[in-house]
């Protein structure tokens with residue numbers, strides 16, 4: 001039996017995939033509401049294919065509990081935020097979860113840390129804590145790291161098809177972990193040592209952050225020169241060895257704006273490129289604000305109540321608002337406008353900010369300028385309702401609109 005600890009965006013689908021593949025699974029979360037919701041037969045967030053996977057996993061016997069279970073295999077999938085002052089990882093959730101696991105695990109249990117961690121976290125924080133608790137790593141318990149690469153919106157498909165990395169202290173443990181993940185993962189599984197697996201995951205997200213930053217920097221440069229950045233990128237990408245990404249209104253979510261900071265925090269003198277890239281990405285919500293300001297001036301609009309923001313999530317067609325560009329923009333608004341603009345997002349049914357409205361027609365009626373921060377399928381389906389509006393399209397999918 002496998003105990004999956006932490007049933008959020010990563011832990012829940014992982015637990016369900018395992019159960020669906022016939023593995024006996026108990027999912028544990030310290031959040032009572034999460035467990036109650038799952039026990040009541042409902043999923044805790046929106047994701048393509050999650051509900052049917054959940055149904056199938058329930059039929060195959062998955063269980064949910066607020067307590068940790070006695071087991072010989074654990075998957076830890078708890079948050080790993082960074083300290084915004086020194087940029088280093090905050091490993092307290094991982095440490096806290098493993099401390100609880102140690103109280104109930106069987107001898108020689110394998111503890112797989114699936115949470116993204118800064119390179120060296122397991123050596124620096126996890127091993128010493130286990131030893132201080134009176135256990136010997138490699139004798140009483142074994143450690144492994146199996147970071148996750150899935151893209152929200154395509155999680156289920158990517159869990160099945162993506163290749164992945166497993167880091168362990170020896171080949172025998174690596175193989176055992178690989179066997180478990182192979183129950184649902186059809187992608188290639190590379191095995192390596194733990195520190196390399198930790199570094200690999202953070203490097204992947206850093207690569208993404210830097211490449212997005214390049215596109216974002218080009219956008220600002222092209223805007224100043226009154227040039228079309230999208231045309232420049234399209235033509236440049238015809239070069240056989242050039243592949244510039246799309247610019248955007250900022251980078252959100254729990255991974256790309258967070259994980260590269262781990263490297264900056266630990267190696268401040270060796271990460272100039274990385275820290276500059278992160279700062280460029282973090283400056284994009286402010287660039288959107290200044291574009292709004294320019295559009296208002298150009299059209300003689302003085303009343304900020306005429307502005308409506310479409311999109312509160314950090315990605316299209318998901319309901320996750322963590323670190324979203326819109327929320328980042330609202331944080332910075334006080335400099336140019338006092339209170340946040342009206343905002344609407346069809347994917348977000350909970351109230352996140354005071355200025356949020358829940359009726360699309362009311363949103364349209366009250367907004368003269370609409371800033372599209374996310375291209376949810378919903379807006380694509382309702383594009384005809386946007387006629388007669390001034391549009392700032394940060395996602396570049398509507399012709400004849402203002403761009404970044």
Ligand SMILES: NC(=O)c1ccc[n+]([C@@H]2O[C@H](COP(=O)([O-])OP(=O)(O)OC[C@H]3O[C@@H](n4cnc5c(N)ncnc54)[C@H](O)[C@@H]3O)[C@@H](O)[C@H]2O)c1
Nearest residue numbers: 006007008009010029030031077078079080097115116148
């Ligand atoms: N969300 C993504 O797209 C994504 C992608 C790749 C990797 N990751 C990484 O996966 C990890 C988990 O991220 P997430 O997005 O699933 O986070 P999340 O916040 O959605 O879920 C974490 C869950 O862990 C629970 N939890 C916290 N402490 C616990 C404890 N001691 N015992 C049991 N449960 C506990 C919380 O209640 C929460 O439900 C992070 O390290 C993240 O960086 C996330």
